[in-house]
Amino acid sequence: MIAKLILRDKEYESKPGMTLLDALKKNNIVPESVIATRDGEMITDDEILRSGDVIKLIAVISGG
Amino acid sequence: MRQHKLALCKDHFLEWIPEQTERFIKKYEMFTHEQKILVAVSGGKDSLSLWDILVRLGYQVDGLYLALGINEGINYSHESQRLSQKFADENNLKLHVVDIEKEYGKNIPQLSVISHRGEGRPCAVCGLAKRHEMNRIARDLGYDVLATGHNLDDEAAVLFGNTLNWLSEYILRQSPVLPSSNGLARKVKPLCRFYEREMTAYAILRGIEYIYEECPFADGSQSIFYKEALNQLETARPGAKLIFYLNFLEAKKSGNLFIEKNVEMQHLHPCPRCGQSTSTPDLCSFCRMIEKANATSTLL
Numbered sequence: 557m558i559a560k561l562i563l564r565d566k567e568y569e570s571k572p573g574m575t576l577l578d579a580l581k582k583n584n585i586v587p588e589s590v591i592a593t594r595d596g597e598m599i600t601d602d603e604i605l606r607s608g609d610v611i612k613l614i615a616v617i618s619g620g
Numbered sequence: 621m622r623q624h625k626l627a628l629c630k631d632h633f634l635e636w637i638p639e640q641t642e643r644f645i646k647k648y649e650m651f652t653h654e655q656k657i658l659v660a661v662s663g664g665k666d667s668l669s670l671w672d673i674l675v676r677l678g679y680q681v682d683g684l685y686l687a688l689g690i691n692e693g694i695n696y697s698h699e700s701q702r703l704s705q706k707f708a709d710e711n712n713l714k715l716h717v718v719d720i721e722k723e724y725g726k727n728i729p730q731l732s733v734i735s736h737r738g739e740g741r742p743c744a745v746c747g748l749a750k751r752h753e754m755n756r757i758a759r760d761l762g763y764d765v766l767a768t769g770h771n772l773d774d775e776a777a778v779l780f781g782n783t784l785n786w787l788s789e790y791i792l793r794q795s796p797v798l799p800s801s802n803g804l805a806r807k808v809k810p811l812c813r814f815y816e817r818e819m820t821a822y823a824i825l826r827g828i829e830y831i832y833e834e835c836p837f838a839d840g841s842q843s844i845f846y847k848e849a850l851n852q853l854e855t856a857r858p859g860a861k862l863i864f865y866l867n868f869l870e871a872k873k874s875g876n877l878f879i880e881k882n883v884e885m886q887h888l889h890p891c892p893r894c895g896q897s898t899s900t901p902d903l904c905s906f907c908r909m910i911e912k913a914n915a916t917s918t919l920l
Contacts, residue, residue: 581855586848586851586852586855587855588815588817588851588852588854588855589817589847589848589851591817591820591821591824598821598824598825600627601622614820614824615832616816616817616819616820617773617816617844617847617848617851618664618665618666618816618834618838619774619777619838619841619843619844619847
């Protein structure tokens, strides 16, 4: 089963066993621009993604 | 936090941010506990976090919310005002609300259309009105200092934009502290050394409810474009944004930001061996390298 990354209304897929950092890069998401949470808890870039994970990404950039 | 080579648990992170803020307030001599501070809040993560931090540090601080009348799409202004008021109420804090339309008869998008400023976007008018009103309210209500929630990403993006366009005057003016002058309030940016990502983490971990959606007019803005570009750089070279900003502050402080051409040329002299200009004493770097290489090969 894949791990899922959700950023705003977009979904991305990733292989379990990868680090969050690698999964973000593979999906062309700039790691510095997001914060990741799993089950409401913040996780760090070196966290290994597990099968069935749903990772909610929070965009950090604001301004205009 | 790869830029600091530091990893903290939730509790320590929530202690670390206020401690560092206090350090920056003292380092840049922003204000004291005896002064009255007005923090400009937008309902976003940075300004509400700044208010939270300053209160926790024991400063005398009230909030100012400017109702801009931007209610396209997600009802942006209403929602950001609601969240600012909610934060103030939950923490027993005083929030001044100034409605631009009530004060001047027109809201920001209307002023933008009428004044023909900003090429169809109200951002220029919005920035102008915010700066003017923040100054006016801080001065009229007798506050000593106006604090804004600008973080390092904001500052680095401004510096990056001004550098790309060589706007020397703007570059020289950029600072964590802008002293009061000619009717302008003293302005400070206590979060100017925190990454935007750190401030987002702080707001989330502290449980501060902030407006997550962007201003409907921010999409495609230049500042966001610069931030994204700097984040690409940061991902490849952790610490790049911090070094860019801190080295700028250091160069400005030491007077090395802009070196006069003739000052630079004064240090150059012809190398006694090859005749090319050099700033090193005696032989130029190339001739010294060759001399050293020849001396080493003689020994081999």
